Amino acid sequence: xxxxxxxxxxxxxxxxxxxxxxxxxxxxxxxxxxxxxxxxxxxxxxxxxxxxxxxxxxxxxxxxxxxxxxxxxxxxxxxxxxxxxxxxxxxxxxxxxxxxxxxxxxxxxxxxxxxxxxxxxxxxxxxxxxxxxxxxxxxxxxxxxxxxxxxxxxxxxxxxxxxxxxxxxxxxxxxxxxxxxxxxxxxxxxxxxxxxxxxxxxxxxxxxxxxxxxxxxxxxxxxxxxxxxxxxxxxxxxxxxxxxxxxxxxxxxxxxxxxxxxxxxxxxxxxxxxxxxxxxx
Amino acid sequence: xxxxxxxxxxxxxxxxxxxxxxxxxxxxxxxxxxxxxxxxxxxxxxxxxxxxxxxxxxxxxxxxxxxxxxxxxxxxxxxxxxxxxxxxxxxxxxxxxxxxxxxxxxxxxxxxxxxxxxxxxxxxxxxxxxxxxxxxxxxxxxxxxxxxxxxxxxxxxxxxxxxxxxxxxxxxxxxxxxxxxxxxxxxxxxxxxxxxxxxxxxxxxxxxxxxxxxxxxxxxxxxxxxxxxxxxxxxxxxxxxxxxxxxxxxxxxxxxxxxxxxxxxxxxxxxxxxxxxxxxxxxxxxxxxxxxxxxxxxxxxxxxxxxxxxxxxxxxxxxxxxxxxxxxxxxx
Numbered sequence: 001x002x003x004x005x006x007x008x009x010x011x012x013x014x015x016x017x018x019x020x021x022x023x024x025x026x027x028x029x030x031x032x033x034x035x036x037x038x039x040x041x042x043x044x045x046x047x048x049x050x051x052x053x054x055x056x057x058x059x060x061x062x063x064x065x066x067x068x069x070x071x072x073x074x075x076x077x078x079x080x081x082x083x084x085x086x087x088x089x090x091x092x093x094x095x096x097x098x099x100x101x102x103x104x105x106x107x108x109x110x111x112x113x114x115x116x117x118x119x120x121x122x123x124x125x126x127x128x129x130x131x132x133x134x135x136x137x138x139x140x141x142x143x144x145x146x147x148x149x150x151x152x153x154x155x156x157x158x159x160x161x162x163x164x165x166x167x168x169x170x171x172x173x174x175x176x177x178x179x180x181x182x183x184x185x186x187x188x189x190x191x192x193x194x195x196x197x198x199x200x201x202x203x204x205x206x207x208x209x210x211x212x213x214x215x216x217x218x219x220x221x222x223x224x225x226x227x228x229x230x231x232x233x234x235x236x237x238x239x240x241x242x243x244x245x246x247x248x249x250x251x252x253x254x255x256x257x258x259x260x261x262x263x264x265x266x267x268x269x270x271x272x273x274x275x276x277x278x279x280x281x
Numbered sequence: 282x283x284x285x286x287x288x289x290x291x292x293x294x295x296x297x298x299x300x301x302x303x304x305x306x307x308x309x310x311x312x313x314x315x316x317x318x319x320x321x322x323x324x325x326x327x328x329x330x331x332x333x334x335x336x337x338x339x340x341x342x343x344x345x346x347x348x349x350x351x352x353x354x355x356x357x358x359x360x361x362x363x364x365x366x367x368x369x370x371x372x373x374x375x376x377x378x379x380x381x382x383x384x385x386x387x388x389x390x391x392x393x394x395x396x397x398x399x400x401x402x403x404x405x406x407x408x409x410x411x412x413x414x415x416x417x418x419x420x421x422x423x424x425x426x427x428x429x430x431x432x433x434x435x436x437x438x439x440x441x442x443x444x445x446x447x448x449x450x451x452x453x454x455x456x457x458x459x460x461x462x463x464x465x466x467x468x469x470x471x472x473x474x475x476x477x478x479x480x481x482x483x484x485x486x487x488x489x490x491x492x493x494x495x496x497x498x499x500x501x502x503x504x505x506x507x508x509x510x511x512x513x514x515x516x517x518x519x520x521x522x523x524x525x526x527x528x529x530x531x532x533x534x535x536x537x538x539x540x541x542x543x544x545x546x547x548x549x550x551x552x553x554x555x556x557x558x559x560x561x562x563x564x565x566x567x568x569x570x571x572x573x574x575x576x577x578x579x580x581x582x583x584x585x586x587x588x589x590x591x592x593x594x595x596x597x598x599x600x601x602x603x604x605x606x607x608x609x610x611x612x613x
Contacts, residue, residue: 013504023389093317115595117534127334180313208417211536
């Protein structure tokens with residue numbers, strides 16, 4: 001009945017389709033491998049000391065990364081107050097006011113800024129903040145991360161504002177509200193869930209950035225002396241500890257990796273959860 | 282009656298002219314417009330400042346070495362002699378390895394997710410893959426150092442040397458000492474990192490291919506695979522190319538994971554098993570220890586080169602993806 005030609009085509013069909021499934025399975029299993037390995041290695045090294053103590057001097061075992069955890073939070077705070085307002089307002093401009101040519105230029109530049117390698121952003125923050133004062137500082141790290149927050153926030157803000165139905169705007173304007181009142185009291189609140197999600201995702205993304213911090217925030221084995229001084233951060237600590245030749249440092253790097261990944265994944269899941277709930281309403 | 286009419290007439294905003302402007306100003310619209318416009322302009326300002334700072338701070342290196350910077354193979358801080366060739370080579374090789382591994386894997390997964398898997402299964406898997414894209418690069422580096430490097434040193438490296446290494450031509454890529462760190466290791470880690478990007482963008486693009494295309498192919502007697510490979514994929518090829526460019530741009534600029542597994546040596550070697558350096562890893566490694574203005578300036582010029590490469594690639598990627606999503610991607 002079936003000629004060899006058809007048999008060949010059919011078996012090719014099954015083989016190739018199976019291969020695509022195998023590929024998808026392989027990629028997903030990488031995720032579980034990463035998670036599993038990190039939880040296994042990090043979990044066995046994690047202790048209360050990790051969250052409460054400072055790093056011990058080289059050669060002594062034990063100690064923790066309390067300063068790096070606080071440092072990362074401080075850097076994120078700086079990134080948030082510098083990057084989020086710019087991203088939000090520029091997003092509002094693109095969605096509500098923008099003309100044609102200028103908006104196109106802004107949108108294109110935003111995508112471009114989003115694609116700039118993080119290490120280059122580091123160089124930029126270095127020349128902007130570190131070079132003039134001649135020393136590394138938390139502020140410089142915050143500037144680097146803040147710049148990276150902007151493009152992500154702009155695009156998500158614009159997207160969610162555009163998703164607000166036009167008749168809500170029309171209804172507000174028909175009641176006599178001016179344009180900015182419509183935006184501030186009707187459009188923004190309607191899109192707030194999505195906008196907040198976008199901001200959270202932006203912060204989650206820069207929370208794991210290492211390269212732009214290497215020569216801006218630098219690192220610090222003690223509590224930071226202030227915004228103008230070098231500061232420790234979790235990603236940089238992971239890097240320094242992982243490439244160092246001490247076993248105890250490797251254990252701590254795993255623990256820090258677990259904490260960082262937990263932080264990033266939880267905020268990602270949280271953001272998606274908020275989004276799913278706002279969409280359902 | 283006439284009083285009411287005049288109030289109404291007063292509240293209708295005049296359409297044009299200075300009075301209209303004043304009206305909108307009073308209502309706050311112009312202020313809001315200007316305010317948001319200013320912040321949008323901040324983005325343009327920042328980006329131009331970024332280019333300007335890179336250009337200005339690499340002045341010393343640019344005047345000293347000129348175009349020769351790109352093909353000089355020496356990087357010697359002790360004698361203030363700097364050339365970018367080893368790093369450009371390393372960047373291209375690691376990215377090429379990453380794409381060779383990631384493109385088939387990513388494309389196959391995207392096909393599975395868009396053509397075969399039931400929609401809800403596909404959505405769950407895509408969600409997991411998006412999470413994979415959110416994992417910080419330093420964590421990929423951590424896993425690279427402690428899983429991939431030992432595996433390369435003890436298993437994969439010797440295996441490649443003993444099998445492919447004996448072949449003519451191709452064998453040159455897998456000869457010489459095997460340290461575990463090197464171009465191939467960096468390429469493998471990069472491949473794992475960029476696969477999620479290829480999958481999620483390609484899946485989106487494949488899902489935009491009209492059903493009729495698939496049905497028409499099936500009606501002509503094509504098997505499922507033939508309809509996918511000969512009809513659906515060619516239809517979406519521009520967008521798929523876009524996703525690959527995006528992945529490439531990311532691989533070229535990736536810093537931490539590469540720095541941790543590439544071995545850090547400014548050398549051009551044919552063997553993929555030998556240690557090397559990329560543009561990004563060199564900047565990450567040497568920036569804080571750069572003594573001397575020329576050294577720093579050369580590192581910043583490396584940053585400028587990296588910026589320009591990713592700038593061009595990202596631009597191309599956007600154009601390709603937009604072209605497909607607008608339906609212009611079908612074969613002419």
